[in-house]
Amino acid sequence: MVSLPRIAPMLATPGKLPPASVDDAYAYEVKQDGQRCIVYCPGDGTVVLRSRSGADITPAYPELAGLGTALGSRPAVLDGEIVALDGEGRSDFERLQSRMGLAGSPARAARMVTKIPAHLMLFDIVFLDAHDLTRSPYAERRTALESLVLAGAAWSTPAAAVGHGQQALDMTRTAGLEGLIAKRLTSLYEPGVRSRAWIKIRHVRTEDIVVGGWLPGHGRLTSLPGALLMGQPGPDGRLHYVGSVGTGWSDTERTTLATLLDTAASDTCPFTERPTAAGARWVTPRLVGEVRYATRTNAGRLRHPSWHRLRPDLTPDHLG
Template identity: 50%
Template sequence: MAGQDQVHAVLPEIEPMLATSAPLPGEGYDLDWGFEIQWDGARTVVYCAGDRTVRLVSGDGADVTRTYPELAGIGEQHGQRQAVLDGEIVVLDDRGRPDVEQLRRRMGVVNPRKVARLTMDAPVHLMLFDVMYLDGRSLLSTPYRERRMSLAGLDLTGPRWSTPEWTEGDVQHAWATSLRNGYEGIVAKRLASDYQPGRRSPDWIKAKHIETHSVVIGGWIEGRGELRGLPGSLLVGVDAPDGLRFAGIVEHGLSAAELGELGEYLGALSRSDTPFADFVDVPGAQWVEPRLVAEVTVSGWTTTGRLRNATWQRLRPDLTRR
């Protein structure tokens, strides 16, 4: 399209800057930092060509403009101004929190009919939080605080996009606000920092709210490559009045040694049918007697009752079920 050709010809291609996982600046050391919500969505760079068109590029460099047609109005609103913006695409639940499962339904879809249906069923929202280029001028060397002021001046608010508020110099308030509203966590950004394309910088720090839960192992999925024959991920559940309810899949945090040990345990507990009270549609699932209890950390629960970002911590032999 002509608008997209113009973007390539005029606007600089900019990779998104990345945050590090590290402790947040403590109280009294936070005056030089700004704080934003961590949205747990799909990172997106937005190219407004100045001809009322927009191009959306994912964090890994793929053009996703056709996947999210409800965001085309950003180009209309931005008019003849040229800009490269940074943001995150989310699907919000009825309480205004990101719904990761609904977002996954949208990601990678390009079939026009399916896109049109999903646009109605799971509309996305774009959270804008930075501007790297504006009207012919690079803002990469401009301090974060000034970039945020420039972004606010663009007044980019629409039916499916907005510029969320941020706070300055009060880490405790930012942390408590994100926790109270059920967000994943916060991102701290040094007020004087420049924008470093493609770099994971200590000038941006991300921190998640972490919960610890005990879950029951009810099945597993075979790993690939060197893990063939061993569990690659675990199907876990939690006790409920009607039985063991499926709570999701754990695939992060397991060492090779732990997978080998679990393979022996789970092999001895094999069964032919699911131990879960609810329907679980997981291809390749191998079921086991729900005896072993594990400890996992998560960043919360999805609206459908699934663990969010579950990470293995350890087996809990002291809690083994009979």
């Protein structure tokens, strides 16, 4: 049996559509809204799923175990996104959240399979048989992936369209999807790198942030967060303050956040620059969330941010 290499996922850089003059040098894939996953199939019928952070999440998704059988004796390392689909076939991160974090509770994960089934969208292959494909161009890797004809009840290989980027982007907007990933056909697979060869084009601007503190709400909400103080790791590895967010969550989400903040309470401000926020309460910076925003100020603050969701699949060490 072949020993499979551990490979960190290649990441896309936020940006705009490539210019029309180079449109046909890119393939366009629908941006999925789920949990990134590297899939290890050693060729003996087994499967190991690892998240972006490298954690083993295999027990959380028992419906994906059959992928190893589908590949047969061919050892492979695949790249994809685990999603939960809504009634219209769109990936819905909020639905998926109830499936995440169950790697330590296989019995509960098994019960959730029928309630909220997970689906693995495969979009790349980085190892096949005895061959490392990371130095092969994207176009060749896609050909190899599609040749495996991986299509099942719990996994599929969505199409990638070469060229026609504007049409593809318009289609995703009309369909209510998050956006596109543009991938240069000649691009190599760069493990662990946020590469400019892959561009993610979203219909709204979003950022992953780290929660470093919070401000209590007013009135009946004094025990709950009225705003979260946000940071992002800088090149120096320290947490830099990027503003506060106080809108966008439901009452249920606010209560969930309050519990998480309470368990992470700290006496120390984690930011390099202490925010001028009266009554701020600090937390150990381990909680990651995603916010929508309008623009950035010259000082790096996020303007008009709105809370989008928790990101339990990410840790501060894996941002950037």
